[in-house]
Amino acid sequence: MKPQIAPTTVIIVLALFAVVAGGLALVGGLDTQKAKSTAVEEQAKATDAQPVTDCFESRVAYTAVTRTENIVPQYGYPNIKCSPKTSGVLWYGDPFDGTIPMGEMPEVTDATRGDFVNAVVKPREPRLTYFNMGPDGCATCHNGTMVVFPKDKKPRLITMHQDIVANSLQLQHGRGAIWCLDCHSATNRNKLVDRQGREFSFNQPQRLCGSCHGEVYIDWREGIHGKRIGAWATGGKKRWWVCTECHNPHTVQTNRFNPINAELPPPPPKGMKNADHERVGQNEH
């Protein structure tokens, strides 16, 4: 009464092999592994190189900073660590390295008052090219004799400092509403000046900028706009970024933000040779 089922054993054995073979077919594994390891090596190479010493914080060239070793001896920290790919500053060993107190800020009593108790900034003056060309800053040349003080604020063609503003008759900032001498003091070139004639140091550009850009200035004072590092607590010691550390005051419209290079992406997930599929159909923008 028992029927013959001789092939059944064979079928089970074959079935197991089928699982193995079916799996192997979809592995394609070995060369994917290779692709992954090259990506890994690339990243390894990037990190193995000597630490980058000449770096920038926000704006290329205008916020240059140099890496110094062993600023925090307890941990052997340098002041900064930079990206070997872009030389952008990635990490602060000491967030207050090279800073000075922010200086006097106007007293505001309403809810938009800032938290300036322990505010420090990185001084702008040492980072300005022309400012550091002589012992007296800009006044080394703009002293009234070597370069005479201008008589009025009327725009005229200037044949100097074209690297800052290419054509002084087409100053972008303010779209023709203002001109150089609305912000730079005509008689004291080491200082900035606002429309009421108050003079500010180059280290405190926010007080000048804030006289026109009030809304942004309020956000900045409250800590919403702009960058601050150091302590997170209200009243803690913070390093504030001032306006000109991120914004170029002369070419504000065209170079709202100068594109910079991105840092390295993560390698594609294991088993993937690349991530090209995520870009399909998105290149026609």
Next chain:
Amino acid sequence: MKKILSFVADFGSYAINGGTKYKAWLIFLLFIIVTGFYTAYIQLSEGLIVVGASDQVPMELFFANFIFTAHVAAAAILVVAPGYFYHRKDMKELAVIGEIIAMVFVATGITFILFHMGRPDRLWHMVPFLGYLNFPNSMLVYDTIVLNVYLYLNLIGISYILYKKYVGEFDTKALARWFTPVIYLAIIWGPLIHICTAFVLSSNARMGAWSTAVMPFGFLAMAGASGPSLVILLFLLIRKYSKLHINDSVIDLMSTIIGWSLGIIMLVFAAEYFTALYSNTEHAAPLNYSMFGHNGLNMYVPWFWGTVVTIVVSFVAILNPKIRKSYDRWLPILCVVIFLAILMEKPMMLVFPAFSPSPLGEYTEYHPTFIELYNVVLTWAVGFLSLTLLVKGAVGILTGEVKYSKPVDAA
């Protein structure tokens, strides 16, 4: 004590002895196991870096196979229940084989989970009172508990039945008072392990493809298709190679269950796919990915359609009485096909495509590594080896070939 020792010795010696084909099968499994120790060692010493998983697709073949073993383990109650709930005489004898399947597959599933874990050495953190369980919250804790309880319930059931039969004291009319609750509990517990396993998956709200209420039902239906397929294959083999008599009615019951289950699987699939595809929101994205691929990534597409077609064809085939009654050719082939289809459905339809798109919109193809595959095969080999030996021994006891004979000096 002497009885127990002789039980173990007789059982063991009967289990490892057999014909040439039987021995070849055992040696084949042993060969895989011995070679598999090497790949297992590599994985244990290098970590999961040697498998194909990534942060985008964190669940590997081990996890997918674990779900499948839960299917088969839960389905084993379909052999036990008819005997004890419906008092079918032809099935009551065979209940112990169902329990063996359940126990072996739960143990295999737990082995898969050990391979799945990043720190198997820290397993003691999950031991109650010794470690610290996140009890009311974590679905994995529930799953661990139900799986272990199921394992021990079946272990108790098997040992009791086989031992009592061995010493010739088994009487279905006078079972030990504690035994009946154990076997009934084991029957109820079968679906429970399954529902818990389904909830381990469907409780993840982020997994759009998994957060569906039909998942436990789909799982139970797949259990009803894959488990009895294995049972039929086993019964046909036992019937052919041993003196144990298995009625055609038993096989027919199993193939009926497979037919019904395949029908329910199709219904569950249809319900799921309709719900997803009619509105075609982001929840349908993983389904679209496995059905049609995404921007040139279409590794899962043949698997998807292959599985769907296989299930439909198997359903139609098993409705045909000629195939259903073809015990020596078509039925075993169909059973192997169904078993493999549902085995492959787990990684290639359920688990891997569900991770694409990831929460951050990444599409990823999963490529298992050789070590991973071999460890899967190793675990299956261990499972099939234990299954073979236990079933062989149990058959010996059921047929009366192995039984306790009083030593001469004891008399």
Next chain:
Amino acid sequence: MSDDRAETNNKKDDVTTSRRDFLKNIGIAGASTLMAGSASAGVPADSPDPDAESTAAEWLQGHFVLMSEEDKKEAINRLEKRYTAKYDKKTTVANTPPLEGVLFGYALNIGKCIGCRRCVHACVQENNQSRTNPVIHWIQVMKIPKGNFAFTADKLNDGYPKSSAFGDYGVQVGGNAYAPVGGLATEHAQSYYSADEMVPDKDYFYVPVQCQQCEKPPCVKACPVRATFRDPNGVVVIDYNWCIGCRMCQLACPYQARRFNWGEPNLPPEEMNPKTHYFGNRPRMRGVMEKCTFCVQRTREGRNPACLEACPVGARKFGNLLDPESDVRKILATKKVFRFKEEMSTYPKFFYYIG
């Protein structure tokens, strides 16, 4: 593992201590043989190899939160000693307690983010992630297209189903404006845009995603051993020594914020950050989960997270959500703020805003 230490432990009534002792009584030798790979041979009671002994002791360690103060100190000393030897620099493992009256919150201005990925690599520098094989980044930056509506007016009648096999109905029900338009719809996001690209690309905007420090974290719910939990400051942290590597949390996280140490992490000693915290950036081991902790080693001591300090455009803001004067609270009060995947009801304390 001398006997007298076991005795001192017995005096304490702490639950976990007795658990530990229980394990100790099983025997260090037997226990350490169980350890996969790390201690290959059984370590006898007075092993000459201090590393193997500390590994065994670490293996027996209970859940850190439940340990007695004394045991915590011992565990930390053990770690400091091991890290100092391994990375050849004086390493501190802090156990700074959570701060009183503080609920940490983070706000990120997606209007300003330029997608430069500096935060990603700052995080790697600070938090001692594995540099190679596996490469682990806790922050992932999505690049999302702003949308392209450059189709012409004559296509305005395109759409579905303009007509069907059963005839033209003459009533339009579809359109052709299928361009993805930004938002946080992730299906068109690119996470692998090249480092050779200049950012920002004017046709895209950028959304960095890291652990959102949910108030109702699905990962904490999913962890079978409570190795991950929310600390009193609202930050979800992990006891790396208690994690069993089951990855259920990774499965539960709707933000893809969790990263797994698939293999032994590769951290070059010269890049290792020696100022660490037990729940934060101490070097991890193979097979455990890790993720952003809001730089717990910094923020519990008052300093901003590393990603915030690296952001060149000041798009990131961090502070105490219970302090109305904090940056984050002021942003919540004045800007258009939203949470990522709000529909998951995880209540993140990581906010995105515009303006």
